[in-house]
């Protein structure tokens with residue numbers, strides 16, 4: 375059928391064939407509107423106001439807690455209040471886990487308290503706690519080499535420190551201690567694992583975070599020490615001591631629970647079924663109020679879509695869908711469920727392009743596109759970067775998956791962009807009690823919102839496709 379139509383067109387109208395092969399330009403009108411959105415967004419405080427509301431009226435939003443439920447209600451209420459065209463939630467099945475309490479003490483050679491935080495899905499210590507000599511490993515790889523059974527009755531400790539980098543590149547290499555360390559420690563027979571926090575600060579704040587187990591709890595208790603407490607253990611080793619530590623960790627496996635993705639959209643005027651995805655994750659860790667992770671991303675993208683709706687006379691051509699994913703921190707659970715549901719209902723193909731904001735509230739400085747953006751659409755990304763230029767953004771090479779919650783869509787071939795934020799300070803706060811609103815600069819929220827309006831508006835208005 376397709377061959378027949380093409381050959382017919384070739385006979386009657388060779389120019390149409392030619393036009394199909396040409397790049398579809400971004401119109402002058404679209405560029406002008408995007409520039410207007412950009413400049414006026416810089417004077418608009420709504421992203422910061424939304425973030426203030428989320429962190430003040432809700433706070434921490436860990437799956438399975440009342441805070442999470444309040445966060446979901448807040449998402450629905452806020453989308454509706456802002457006047458989004460459609461607002462709904464989607465149930466996601468998951469296994470819940472919560473911390474109850476945790477303490478750690480050096481018993482010998484010198485008594486002192488340590489500040490720790492149990493990692494996601496850590497199991498509990500036996501009633502009354504456990505004691506053990508600390509065995510230090512510099513890296514996860516070193517612990518992984520420990521012989522089976524060699525750590526019987528001991529507490530393994532991974533001491534390496536993550537490096538501070540503008541793009542957060544120090545996180546990946548260090549983070550494996552958190553996600554997989556418990557398995558290596560358990561294999562070697564350790565009764566527990568302590569890791570140095572995956573963080574760049576020198577405050578006495580432990581950085582919690584997920585392990586890569588999705589159901590149930592880890593086989594051993596596992597916790598992060600604050601950086602100063604990890605330093606303390608290292609100094610004891612340097613003096614030739616083997617510190618003996620007592621750990622008392624209580625956690626609770628909640629079993630099957632339901633979380634939700636909260637979704638609001640601005641319906642496209644011409645191609646309502648075609649979707650530009652933006653968003654952040656609504657869940658947070660339980661220690662702070664989830665301001666930079668990821669209240670900022672939630673607020674920036676909600677505010678950007680809303681600002682386009684309120685500023686541009688008519689709705690953009692395509693739908694802008696703002697997704698507030700659930701349970702990201704425990705393993706992209708909401709994002710995986712969202713992608714799976716789209717495969718099942720056949721609407722995956724309607725997802726034109728997407729991106730998530732999930733790297734705090736630092737300024738955006740770079741724009742990358744994923745390998746799924748077709749060569750014919752690269753000029754559109756270049757145009758976006760050009761329009762973001764006055765905001766301090768430049769076009770960058772290298773791949774992207776569009777943010778953590780875009781990974782499942784990226785894996786299914788959906789094009790994405792990465793709006794790279796300055797994250798030099800991000801890992802000072804990430805997953806700590808210090809992740810609170812006062813760390814967020816309203817001016818940077820305006821810059822972020824301006825960048826996101828340019829991306830979302832052009833992606834929704836440009837008539838070509840990115841695939």
Ligand SMILES: [Zn+2]
Nearest residue numbers: 655667668732
């Ligand atoms: Zn996050």
